[in-house]
Amino acid sequence: MSGTIPFDPDDRYNAFLTTCKNPSHGNGKLAGVAVAVKDNISTKNIETTCASKILKGYVPPYDAHVIELLRAEGAAIAGKTNMDEFGMGSTTENSAFGPTLNPCDPSRVPGGSSGGSAAAVAAGMVQMALGSDTGGSIRCPASFCGIVGLKPSYGRVSRYGLIAYSNSLEQIGPLGKSVTDVSTLMSAIAGYDRHDTTSRDKPYTHTPDADIKGLKIGIPQEYFGAGVDPAVAAVVRKAIGRLEELGAVTVPCSIPSMEYALAAYYVTTTCEASSNLARFDGVRYGPAPDTNKSWHDAYTEVRAAGFGAEVRRRIMLGTFALSSGYYGKYYAKAQIARENVRADFNRIFSGADVIAGPTMPTVAFRLKEKSDPLSMYLADILTVPANLAGIPAISVPCGTAHGLPVGLQIMGRMFEDERVVDVAYAYEQAVN
Amino acid sequence: MADEETQVIVGLEVHCQLDTKSKLFCGCSTDYRVDGPNTHVCPICLGLPGAMPALNKRAIEYAMKVAKALNCEILNESEFSRKNYFYPDLDKAYQITQYDKPLAEGGYLEIESDEGGEKKVRLTRIHVEEDPGRLVHMGNVERGKYSLVDYNRAGIPLIEIVSEPDMRSPKEARKFLNKLRATLEYLSVFDSEKEGSLRVDANISIKGNERVEVKNITSYKGVEKALTFEMTRQKNLIRRGQKIARETRHYLEARGVTQSARSKEQEHDYRYFPEPDLRPLRVKSWLDGIDLPELPDARRERFMKEYGCSLSHARTLTGDLRLANFFESVVAPDKAGLSPLAATWIADTLIGELNYRDMSLDRFEPAAMTGLILLLKAETITDKSGVEVLRVMLDERLKNEPAETPDAIVKRLNLAKTAGDTGAITTAIEEAINENPKALADYRNGGSKALNFLVGQVMKKTRGKADPGELNRLLIEALKKREV
Numbered sequence A: 001m002s003g004t005i006p007f008d009p010d011d012r013y014n015a016f017l018t019t020c021k022n023p024s025h026g027n028g029k030l031a032g033v034a035v036a037v038k039d040n041i042s043t044k045n046i047e048t049t050c051a052s053k054i055l056k057g058y059v060p061p062y063d064a065h066v067i068e069l070l071r072a073e074g075a076a077i078a079g080k081t082n083m084d085e086f087g088m089g090s091t092t093e094n095s096a097f098g099p100t101l102n103p104c105d106p107s108r109v110p111g112g113s114s115g116g117s118a119a120a121v122a123a124g125m126v127q128m129a130l131g132s133d134t135g136g137s138i139r140c141p142a143s144f145c146g147i148v149g150l151k152p153s154y155g156r157v158s159r160y161g162l163i164a165y166s167n168s169l170e171q172i173g174p175l176g177k178s179v180t181d182v183s184t185l186m187s188a189i190a191g192y193d194r195h196d197t198t199s200r201d202k203p204y205t206h207t208p209d210a211d212i213k214g215l216k217i218g219i220p221q222e223y224f225g226a227g228v229d230p231a232v233a234a235v236v237r238k239a240i241g242r243l244e245e246l247g248a249v250t251v252p253c254s255i256p257s258m259e260y261a262l263a264a265y266y267v268t269t270t271c272e273a274s275s276n277l278a279r280f281d282g283v284r285y286g287p288a289p290d291t292n293k294s295w296h297d298a299y300t301e302v303r304a305a306g307f308g309a310e311v312r313r314r315i316m317l318g319t320f321a322l323s324s325g326y327y328g329k330y331y332a333k334a335q336i337a338r339e340n341v342r343a344d345f346n347r348i349f350s351g352a353d354v355i356a357g358p359t360m361p362t363v364a365f366r367l368k369e370k371s372d373p374l375s376m377y378l379a380d381i382l383t384v385p386a387n388l389a390g391i392p393a394i395s396v397p398c399g400t401a402h403g404l405p406v407g408l409q410i411m412g413r414m415f416e417d418e419r420v421v422d423v424a425y426a427y428e429q430a431v432n
Numbered sequence B: 001m002a003d004e005e006t007q008v009i010v011g012l013e014v015h016c017q018l019d020t021k022s023k024l025f026c027g028c029s030t031d032y033r034v035d036g037p038n039t040h041v042c043p044i045c046l047g048l049p050g051a052m053p054a055l056n057k058r059a060i061e062y063a064m065k066v067a068k069a070l071n072c073e074i075l076n077e078s079e080f081s082r083k084n085y086f087y088p089d090l091d092k093a094y095q096i097t098q099y100d101k102p103l104a105e106g107g108y109l110e111i112e113s114d115e116g117g118e119k120k121v122r123l124t125r126i127h128v129e130e131d132p133g134r135l136v137h138m139g140n141v142e143r144g145k146y147s148l149v150d151y152n153r154a155g156i157p158l159i160e161i162v163s164e165p166d167m168r169s170p171k172e173a174r175k176f177l178n179k180l181r182a183t184l185e186y187l188s189v190f191d192s193e194k195e196g197s198l199r200v201d202a203n204i205s206i207k208g209n210e211r212v213e214v215k216n217i218t219s220y221k222g223v224e225k226a227l228t229f230e231m232t233r234q235k236n237l238i239r240r241g242q243k244i245a246r247e248t249r250h251y252l253e254a255r256g257v258t259q260s261a262r263s264k265e266q267e268h269d270y271r272y273f274p275e276p277d278l279r280p281l282r283v284k285s286w287l288d289g290i291d292l293p294e295l296p297d298a299r300r301e302r303f304m305k306e307y308g309c310s311l312s313h314a315r316t317l318t319g320d321l322r323l324a325n326f327f328e329s330v331v332a333p334d335k336a337g338l339s340p341l342a343a344t345w346i347a348d349t350l351i352g353e354l355n356y357r358d359m360s361l362d363r364f365e366p367a368a369m370t371g372l373i374l375l376l377k378a379e380t381i382t383d384k385s386g387v388e389v390l391r392v393m394l395d396e397r398l399k400n401e402p403a404e405t406p407d408a409i410v411k412r413l414n415l416a417k418t419a420g421d422t423g424a425i426t427t428a429i430e431e432a433i434n435e436n437p438k439a440l441a442d443y444r445n446g447g448s449k450a451l452n453f454l455v456g457q458v459m460k461k462t463r464g465k466a467d468p469g470e471l472n473r474l475l476i477e478a479l480k481k482r483e484v
């Protein structure tokens, strides 16, 4: 059963940064399945750049834990996919190696930051892909490209080998054309890993079940309010109507802490990123510094040339926010805001089994449409709360608006990834 | 008591490598000194992208042992933080350490004060952190062509023990350090013989003036030297009416001086925040499972009671784990009989001879010392010959020559006392008197100096083997005979 599979795709959307010709595979539940891997997940002997010039030429000497698990299940690693540099963006335009195009409409972005993974699946180049989700980076491109993407509960999947952007928020997760594929990939990657002490001993062995009779779905008003495209909201409301037809009950709810969610998110991510990305200095990997300079000057030069504008912006923001005297004002406060978001979700989940709403407030943007950083940051508003609370969230295609895919987002209680998969599966089965 | 006006105030921050088998956050071996550079490394201790730390529980147990032995309070919840700064030996560009929630707080260590007697030096905190790598400069740091980095040391577990400014002299600082070393070694968590296993930063001020931080002290003797230099420097400035600047200074071991650090190093902003890849540490309950061995103070009391050691000998012998163990092994065959001689010979003579040779006690086996003490106890050899036998034994081991037993050395060098063999002594005495008529005359005129001189002459002729008491008796007898 083990062997190689032919893989030589027509990558017209620039989904891949590296493709592996004829990758080998083994036996297991993913035997012979081509899986694309986001380029921030370490792959032994395969260049891993995070779509950054500063890591150009870096070939990890080790596999991320999820890659070991994929190989153990017989999967073939088809290649490494394009992304926003270090995961910083929602369009995949912040790649040092050119943007990925949306297979549904090549004049549009695929979303991000796991845009390459989503495009590779949407274009049928691979059956499944791994992405990572810090504030929506799996769900946003899944929504924009019309596929399924799951952000697992924090701790459910080992992050060992995931090149960190914001450790306390991000998770590796599956993308696929169907809920079943996403569930299958999830079952291969979930579970405790002694190398990631924030991971939990909660393996995923679920088979999707479409029975959602009596399920209580919370509908937060904020997910249908200002800033959400009414056409998108209408499509999602209709999709929730289908869930009601399947026996689910909806309850209105509110997440007041969302007011501070984006601020808490951007403070946390930039602070952690400023520290995580400090190691990229040209000493050990990436383009070597000019050795005639003193090390301090060489660092400055390497980092100024190696990082893109958005990455530099976030490093500076985070460095500032962690500076002496500001920690309490920013990072510490952001953690309190996260507690409030968690508390809001806990309250809602005492009366609802899941929460539903749009994944993104709009359909896919045109290339270069989001030119100012702030409007791009605002696009994350509906995905960020799940990361702040650590809860599972899935995006499943639920129709189109303006001729482009719309994603239905289902969020669940901590470690109830199975339930959000079931709700997405029920919807998918009902419409297909 | 020092002059109130120039009272010296010293506090120490001591970094000690914990002697665990593997590093703090990965499985790499800590036994790196014998191997080539960058041979004990992995993605984690190299800080490769994506690698994550996983805490070595043994290191926390070791640190908690220390905390318990030093009477500290283990915090209900402590956490690791990142200390962010750029330096080539720091592969992640941050050090995982503990900041506002250390493992333990409070506690104290008792030392012998300058006034004699015991004194408590209070501790502020103990925290756990990882060691950075090591830079090897090719040539001068500033002007050398390049530097190489060795990450073998990166990730070795360290504890930082911070004292309150309770020491009043460089000497007390050294005593604190020696006592701390002894305590850590008694706990089997630290090996002071390993190069670079201890590093000290010291705060020193003259009462009423700004304090100065002295960094880079890497030896036990260095602490006293660096602080003595700094104390003198500060006192001189004050005497000249100048102000002490609050600053960081580096200790330059080779030159024995401190030097002001560059201003860039003075104003670090480390941007501490909690390490998101590690969970908070709730380990207080582990304390119940931590049993402490006998510690230096208890052993010192026992040595006085059990072996009849003087306070000073007991302090010296128990102030070093190896030495204390050595002593107990030496006297084991006959505690009561051997202890008095062994205490003096080990605490006074052996230590001096070892220091003179810069030799580790590990190279000298207790049985050889027992053999020597037995010869001395039986009065087979004189004290002078005893020293000679000891030197021969140490030199043989130092030069990796075949080690002879003390008896063999005595035989080979013919050092056995001439006890009973009065003939040899008598002959020597007769010779000495005959060769020194002036001394004989002086003696007759009541000169005690002349007697001492003649004793020396006889000793020389018998090559130190004559028992001093017997020699004196026979000499006086001989002199009396001449008076007749």
Ligand SMILES: [Zn+2]
Binding pocket: B023, B026, B027, B028, B040, B041, B042, B043, B044, B045, B046, B155
């Ligand atoms: Zn290692």
